[in-house]
Amino acid sequence: MTKVLAKDAVKTIQAEYYANALEAKERGQLVAWVTSIAPREFLEAMDIITIYPENHAAAIAAKKNSMEMMAIAESMGYSTDICSYARTNLGYVEAGDCAAGKLPVPDLLVCCNNICNTVTKWYEILSRRLNVPLIMIDMPFSHENEINDRAIDYMVGQFKHMISQLEQITGKPFNYERFQESMELSNQASLLWKEAADFGSMHPCPFNGIDFFNYMALIVCMRGNEKAVEFFTLLRDEIAEKAARGEGYLENEKYRILWDGIPFWFNLRAMFRSLKNYDACMVGSTYPDNWVLPYDVNDLRSMAKAYTSIFINRNFDYRVKNMMRLIDKYDVDGVIFHSNRSCKAQDFAQYAMSRKITELTGVPTVVVDGDQNDPRAFSEAQYETRVQALYEMIDQRKAAASAGR
Amino acid sequence: MDTIKQILSQFEYAAHHPGQVVREWKKETGCKAIGCLPIHSSGAEELIHAAGMLPVGLWGGQTTISKASEYLQAFCCSIMKAVMEFALQGVYKNLDGYISPNTCDTMRCIPLLLRETNPEVPVIGLVLPDNRKINPGIEYLAEEFKAVGASLSEIAGKEITDEALQNSIAVFNQHKTLMHQFLILANDHLDIITPYYRHMVVKSSFFMPREKHSQLLNELITALQAKPVHQWSGKKVVVTGIMMEPYSILNMLSDFNLAVVGDDLAQGSRQFRNLVAEGDEPYMRLAQRFADFEGCATVHDPVKLRGTIIKDLVKENKADGVIVMMMKFCDPEEYDYPYIKTDLEESHIPLLHVEIEQQMDSVEQIRTRLQAFSEMLKDK
Numbered sequence: 091m092t093k094v095l096a097k098d099a100v101k102t103i104q105a106e107y108y109a110n111a112l113e114a115k116e117r118g119q120l121v122a123w124v125t126s127i128a129p130r131e132f133l134e135a136m137d138i139i140t141i142y143p144e145n146h147a148a149a150i151a152a153k154k155n156s157m158e159m160m161a162i163a164e165s166m167g168y169s170t171d172i173c174s175y176a177r178t179n180l181g182y183v184e185a186g187d188c189a190a191g192k193l194p195v196p197d198l199l200v201c202c203n204n205i206c207n208t209v210t211k212w213y214e215i216l217s218r219r220l221n222v223p224l225i226m227i228d229m230p231f232s233h234e235n236e237i238n239d240r241a242i243d244y245m246v247g248q249f250k251h252m253i254s255q256l257e258q259i260t261g262k263p264f265n266y267e268r269f270q271e272s273m274e275l276s277n278q279a280s281l282l283w284k285e286a287a288d289f290g291s292m293h294p295c296p297f298n299g300i301d302f303f304n305y306m307a308l309i310v311c312m313r314g315n316e317k318a319v320e321f322f323t324l325l326r327d328e329i330a331e332k333a334a335r336g337e338g339y340l341e342n343e344k345y346r347i348l349w350d351g352i353p354f355w356f357n358l359r360a361m362f363r364s365l366k367n368y369d370a371c372m373v374g375s376t377y378p379d380n381w382v383l384p385y386d387v388n389d390l391r392s393m394a395k396a397y398t399s400i401f402i403n404r405n406f407d408y409r410v411k412n413m414m415r416l417i418d419k420y421d422v423d424g425v426i427f428h429s430n431r432s433c434k435a436q437d438f439a440q441y442a443m444s445r446k447i448t449e450l451t452g453v454p455t456v457v458v459d460g461d462q463n464d465p466r467a468f469s470e471a472q473y474e475t476r477v478q479a480l481y482e483m484i485d486q487r488k489a490a491a492s493a494g495r
Numbered sequence: 496m497d498t499i500k501q502i503l504s505q506f507e508y509a510a511h512h513p514g515q516v517v518r519e520w521k522k523e524t525g526c527k528a529i530g531c532l533p534i535h536s537s538g539a540e541e542l543i544h545a546a547g548m549l550p551v552g553l554w555g556g557q558t559t560i561s562k563a564s565e566y567l568q569a570f571c572c573s574i575m576k577a578v579m580e581f582a583l584q585g586v587y588k589n590l591d592g593y594i595s596p597n598t599c600d601t602m603r604c605i606p607l608l609l610r611e612t613n614p615e616v617p618v619i620g621l622v623l624p625d626n627r628k629i630n631p632g633i634e635y636l637a638e639e640f641k642a643v644g645a646s647l648s649e650i651a652g653k654e655i656t657d658e659a660l661q662n663s664i665a666v667f668n669q670h671k672t673l674m675h676q677f678l679i680l681a682n683d684h685l686d687i688i689t690p691y692y693r694h695m696v697v698k699s700s701f702f703m704p705r706e707k708h709s710q711l712l713n714e715l716i717t718a719l720q721a722k723p724v725h726q727w728s729g730k731k732v733v734v735t736g737i738m739m740e741p742y743s744i745l746n747m748l749s750d751f752n753l754a755v756v757g758d759d760l761a762q763g764s765r766q767f768r769n770l771v772a773e774g775d776e777p778y779m780r781l782a783q784r785f786a787d788f789e790g791c792a793t794v795h796d797p798v799k800l801r802g803t804i805i806k807d808l809v810k811e812n813k814a815d816g817v818i819v820m821m822m823k824f825c826d827p828e829e830y831d832y833p834y835i836k837t838d839l840e841e842s843h844i845p846l847l848h849v850e851i852e853q854q855m856d857s858v859e860q861i862r863t864r865l866q867a868f869s870e871m872l873k874d875k
Contacts, residue, residue: 166833167832167833167836168829168830168832168833169821169829169832171570171823171824171826171829172826172829172830173826176830203625206600206603207597207599207600207603207793207826207827208600208826208830210625210795211792211826211827211830211831212830213797214795214796214797214799214830215799215830215833215834217797218797218798218799218834224797226625226626226795226797228624228625228626228632228795230597230622230624230635230639231597231603231620231622233595233606233618233619233620233622238642240635240638240639240642241622241635243631243634243635243638244624244626244631244632244634244635246631247629247630247631247632247634247635248626248629248631248632250631251626251629251631402603405607405610406607406608406610406611409607429568431570433600434570434571434599434600434601434604434826435600435601435603435604437568437570437571437604438566438567438568438571438575438601438603438604438605438608439603439604439607439608441565441566441567441568442566442607442608442611442612446611
């Protein structure tokens with residue numbers, strides 16, 4: 091029997107996930123639309139189906155259908171300057187269908203602003219448009235190097251408030267037993283995810299880092315569920331076997347690249363070509379790394395701290411140190427910063443970050459213009475020129491290093 | 496009339512020369528000044544005052560963007576571009592610190608850049624809660640204000656006592672009350688309080704010491720009250736958005752006989768709309784004010800009350816229409832717009848949406864649109 095490959099399994103699991111969600115909704119199970127790095131364990135505990143408009147929007151873009159959805163939102167008055175995920179989703183809500191399939195209509199919304207303030211605005215609109223309750227989880231931006239106690243107290247207070255909100259919405263007592271299980275599973279999935287990604291440090295790198303953007307769908311949607319643990323075990327083992335054989339994704343790995351930001355979902359091929367054609371491998375990214383969320387099970391303080399600690403909710407020092415850690419771990423030759431029109435929370439630190447990283451590590455960096463979902467903000471030719479410039483800088487640096495030796 | 500003109504010119508001077516105002520104040524008092532970034536530095540301002548310092552609003556301004564382009568992409572809002580430009584050019588050199596509220600995604604990055612480009616000047620984050628109405632949110636914000644207060648004390652070299660803070664809250668409450676009183680009274684004198692002067696009075700409050708601004712407001716109110724009510728023959732509008740700049744737009748409103756009779760501007764009534772309620776514990780009082788506040792794109796509101804608030808403003812002030820001054824690249828405002836549009840259209844309130852930036856090459860397009868809007872209102 092041939093073994094199932096992770097890249098095939100992810101497609102099947104995801105298709106099943108959406109199909110099951112639609113069926114479950116029909117049967118009367120509650121559905122929540124949730125932001126990508128919200129603590130979904132609370133919802134898992136209450137047997138609430140979680141659906142991710144961000145993932146769905148990305149899938150719409152991958153199916154080349156985002157322009158159509160965004161046009162609907164834009165015709166309603168939503169500016170082309172706002173997040174293209176939001177525009178895609180708000181357009182989808184009006185259209186009711188799209189190339190990436192239907193979503194079950196939500197009974198509630200759960201918005202965690204650890205990723206940006208944009209989701210707060212987006213979910214306010216959804217709450218009014220769909221006339222469903224919005225549970226807001228506010229994770230205060232951290233200006234300090236450590237997360238302060240008042241922020242943790244506040245988050246724990248909100249968790250407790252959310253538990254009572256969920257009890258009210260479902261009419262059932264909160265299932266602490268299932269909550270604990272979900273926390274355990276979430277930690278396991280997160281650890282497996284990290285173990286898989288850690289193989290990026292191997293020479294040659296056993297995987298194509300772009301694939302992680304596809305696997306990401308499951309760490310987002312199903313973290314805290316048995317199926318995620320199953321899948322990420324498969325993924326980790328598959329990569330481990332390749333690594334044990336010394337097999338690389340590329341035959342002649344020449345450049346090891348770190349990617350900062352969300353990809354251009356509507357043109358992953360451009361990303362793929364701009365790397366593979368130059369024997370460059372994406373060995374890691376700041377984006378999937380966000381879902382490495384280890385915490386102590388049954389400790390709400392630890393959980394709050396893990397979820398609020400992601401780099402986009404942190405100060406400049408943390409962001410720089412976080413990237414330096416990834417550069418060191420993956421032995422990175424160059425960094426591509428995706429200046430993503432949709433992601434101001436990340437963008438406006440990138441110019442300073444890219445200079446700081448080169449200053450502190452010597453590793454060359456480029457900032458490329460684009461967008462996660464809006465093809466109008468992306469020029470493939472311009473992008474490729476920038477990436478080529480990065481390869482030249484890496485060559486020069488390597489030549490200088492070997493000349494100096 | 497001369498008294499009124501003389502008072503207005505003092506407001507105008509402060510609005511046009513914030514640097515001068517700060518320098519003079521520092522020279523006179525020997526105390527420090529703290530820059531307050533938009534939008535809701537309220538609360539921190541009282542703390543700055545209680546520490547004997549001057550809060551100074553930093554809402555950008557007219558400048559040419561050059562150095563800031565090394566830090567900010569083209570799609571950053573013009574206010575924050577101007578703030579970074581001023582910071583990099585040394586325009587803020589008389590400021591001894593910054594307060595940076597978590598207003599939007601752009602303002603997740605601005606404090607990081609201010610720190611990175613000038614580590615000498617402390618940047619104090621003020622992280623306002625989204626779950627501001629539940630106890631954990633109110634308690635958190637009270638603690639946050641305490642932490643902000645502690646950082647400010649350090650800069651001032653002076654402890655903030657509860658007594659001093661209670662006193663500062665009273666000073667600010669009085670100022671807000673006077674601002675509110677002035678804005679209502681202004682509608683009886685639209686010939687004098689033109690859109691431009693209305694803005695000058697509001698804007699100067701971001702730079703002048705509050706006591707002095709209050710004193711001038713008092714004088715202005717008294718002088719206006721002595722005058723007969725003016726029967727405005729033009730049309731009346733309510734404006735909403737972040738701010739009403741560049742100045743040329745204000746004069747255009749007058750050119751087309753449009754008076755501003757109410758505002759829902761961030762650099763305007765959103766600052767003065769609600770007072771800090773009475774209470775014994777000053778930090779809890781400040782937190783409670785934020786819990787009670789409504790109607791800003793940057794303050795979490797799942798019910799989306801802004802349309803209703805604007806409709807009420809139209810009704811209370813007998814306005815003929817609403818102008819949305821959309822600050823280009825301001826995400827929160829851009830997200831709010833479609834529902835404001837829906838709400839106003841449902842009530843058959845005429846609405847004009849104009850896109851503005853602090854640094855605009857040309858405002859001629861806006862002139863054309865304002866003209867068309869004013870003519871449409873005349874025909875109604």
